Ligand code: FES
């Protein structure tokens with residue numbers, strides 16, 4: 074068994090990546106084919122033809138209407154993954170069907186359920202409503218990470234690294250110096266880490282996007298919905314300005330909703346989806362371009378560091394030593410929750426009868 | 437250990453404060469139990485084992501017995 078947390082929703086793509094072309098992405102080690110039917114609905118199924126395992130995302134495989142035709146010998150599948158015709162004979166083998174994946178398209182993401190179909194509950198997909206909300210302007214992207222996903226979880230739950238790894242972009246001394254409050258909601262599988270800086274330097278990322286010139290109050294409120302969705306509610310405001318009203322209105326605050334979807338690709342690689350939604354200067358294209366380019370630079374600083382870290386720890390013996398201090402409180406909580414979810418997910422799969430359905434048939 | 441106050445946090449929620457001006461962490465369980473730690477690993481061992489698991493002091497007493 075792998076270390077993937079099964080029986081969970083994962084972001085497989087941005088909605089804009091999936092259209093009337095065959096699109097492939099590996100999630101938790103499973104190669105998945107994504108495409109839109111003529112009605113516009115996203116459908117997801119195994120990217121391996123049941124006949125000889127040809128990747129259906131590979132040319133000359135193609136979409137014809139609401140069917141996919143394998144480019145190798147012509148097995149043809151409907152949008153539900155069921156094979157509807159095979160070459161040279163009328164009878165289609167009863168077991169000729171691709172594993173299909175439950176899909177939810179929401180908040181600009183395409184989510185797929187990795188695990189037992191019958192356990193998929195659409196209500197459990199965590200929300201990031203800012204990403205396609207008319208009151209926000211959003212930039213986003215996806216960077217391939219050659220590192221196990223746990224390293225990105227660790228990275229995002231401890232933002233003290235901004236001071237060192239992202240100095241001159243989003244990091245200032247106050248981030249690493251300011252104590253955090255951490256909260257775990259066991260039942261919901263959510264970790265919250267809050268860092269409230271009362272009087273901090275304004276790093277270039279915020280100075281250039283908001284136009285604030287002096288020092289700022291800076292709030293970083295993290296909400297990690299294990300395993301896949303990470304939200305950073307970021308608020309900056311000039312020092313001395315009014316705090317948010319009790320009803321949530323906040324005329325003096327500049328808000329950025331920083332969202333990551335952390336999707337394991339393989340045991341040692343991850344899809345690093347990122348997005349930043351802001352509620353100020355909505356139509357200022359220069360700000361949009363700046364936020365996009367600067368945030369992507371920051372994401373790539375993490376990618377470079379984590380790629381190196383993956384190489385280093387892959388070369389270590391199992392059970393290597395780490396040392397944790399106060400800043401790691403949130404990351405340690407996330408690890409605990411992921412471990413529990415992985416165990417629960419594996420139990421649910423072991424208890425299901427549908428395991429092994431893809432066993433290879435004889436010739 | 438402090439008295440249990442079920443109104444402190446919603447059920448199933450644990451909170452960890454960084455003690456102001458100190459390097460210590462204060463773990464608070466939704467059942468109202470609190471304890472300070474110097475190491476976040478020890479803290480989560482205690483907090484997430486709570487309330488089913490015995491207190492560290494109780495565990496040590498049992499180990500000695
Ligand atoms: S491998 Fe797809 S039809 Fe043969």
Ligand SMILES: [Fe+2]
Nearest residue numbers: 228234239375
């Ligand atoms: Fe970072």
Ligand SMILES: [Zn+2]
Nearest residue numbers: 465467486487
């Ligand atoms: Zn308790």
